Amino acid sequence: MDTKAALLVNLGSPDSPSESDVRHYLNEFLMDGNVIDMPWLIRRMIVSLFVLPKRPAKSAKAYASVWTDDGSPLVSNSKKLLNKVRQQTNMPVELAMRYGRPDMESAIVKLASKREIKELLLFPLYPHYAMSTIKTVVEKAEAIISDNKLPISLSVHPVFYDHEGYINALVNSARPWLEKGYDHLVFSYHGVPERHITKDDSTGSHCLKSGDCCQKPSPAHHTCYRHQIYRTSACFVEKAGIPVDKYSIAFQSKLGRDKWLEPSTSSVIKQLAKQGAKKVLVICPAFVSDCLETLEEIGIEAKEDFIKAGGESLELIPCLNDHPDWTKLVSSWLEQPLKT
Template sequence: MSERGVLLVNLGSPASTEVADVRRYLNQFLMDPCVVDLPWPLRRLLVSLILVRRPAESAAAYASIWWDEGSPLVVISERVRDQLRNRLDMPVELAMRYGEPSIERGVLALAQQGVGEILLMHQYPQFADSTVTTAIREVERVIEQHRLQVRLTILPVFHDRPDYLDALADSSRPHLEGGFDHLLFSYHGLPERHLQKVDPTGRHCLTPGCCERPSPAHATCYRAQCLGGSRAIAQRLGLRDDQWSSAFQSRLGRAKWIEPYTEAQLDELAARGVKRLLVMCPAFTADCIETLEEIGDRGREQFINAGGEELVLIPCLNDQPQWMDVLAGWARSEPVRG
């Protein structure tokens, strides 16, 4: 019997590139109140409208980056799970918040192995209700529903952990050595209201210079954590302030999302004369549709059409040995917090 078991959690993926599977996945994802934070009737209406056309469009996008083994995100996550199993003397299970393998399946697999504590090792560097909170709630739901006698420990967000930042900087350094004009840090976006509703002060987020002024709000402010991470990585890489910038991608719907937008930045950088652009996506630890298709394919095409010559997508940490050592170290040493 192992005292601790690791539940490795990422966002998820459709089961296949078939439109029906993509529709099923999008419905589960978008109907989560942590993702689309509207009252159920409005959320159901909005999601139903989105599901008219979006599944076919998304299915084509998934098909363009799908691997022979399956979804890149799931395949990479399985490799990470296997690497951690090789490094740790404790059970490790993989789960996706949406799709398969489900969180319920992962939690029950750990319980069946007799663990007394589950370490929820989510793969989200920055805090957001739509990632961290919903994963925690689902794990808690499964534990309560099945009346499991296990203790839950939650890995804190790790956007500012030196070993994580070192791994990111080290993984990107070879790409910079090939020469570049600019490095763009592109993060997944969020609606602005998601920041404001978790601001404990009720008055800090989205005011002028808010991310640069110290505040208790930064503990849950996704934007401040992203911008701080960019600065920390740029410092490790020895970059001047004019050599890098940050932006936010993956907007959905008509609500105001946090700025600047990646799409606008790609056009602006090309107009400024940037020819060789490097793009890094530190909101993701594993490559997925948002990195491979949205940036690696569509983003590259947009940048070149705007006058740039080359866009190089720097891979996520994926299953790189240095990152695997970092995760294994956290699994061994993370104190009980749950």
């Protein structure tokens, strides 16, 4: 009898693209202290006074532009992954979102209610570590287990940003687009404030202290988002055989006025168009499931910006979603998790 269960966790989505549902979702998301890492009162003021009055209407239109018959693309794609993983493993596996539904508490309580389950393997669906992704998921799971006094132990699957299996799956899923021919490939990663990078620096003296900090060996790399996304990109281009002058790394989805990782995806694609690039591909390895940030922000908004700036075509390479290589890999990791 298997005494272990697994929980796949992705970011989340509003229940619908209505303004009220988007407002509810944004409030839950942005009031997380790992997302806006400021004292509660300041965070409450920022969200209530500067975000919620106008942002829900704008975001609702964006969600509506990519909403499907199956609902939220992120939730739908995550469920497809879940269904295929269940077919390839014998252990109980559930899916939850850090924000919105299906919620983490219901999923964890459901798994813990099975008498034979003694251990929960938490699998955050993020290749890279960040306080706004991995850390908040782990803290939420720990709080749920503690608050509900659940008799299960918790283990967390480690990040996999440069694991050979992940890189192979990423390259294989992208290959049909790479083989079409293109002028330039842009790696567009979700941005984070620079202070998140320095906060997560376990040494307190490495991250962002020099221009080549991500290339210098350091224990800080275990929790450095910036280092890890550069490693993913380096491994990808080596595996795919992409010349150094044919790709760029950029960051999207900035929120607020604080200094975030640069350059921005928007500035990079506009500059590429001005330099004469006509066909650009964009891949978003920080996301394993297509969502608002990939389908709308890149697939619609960035495409329009690129064409307006003089380019001809910008194609979004889909995320891993339920690609066979990816579902097989996740299933194998649930059975035999990676070592930290």
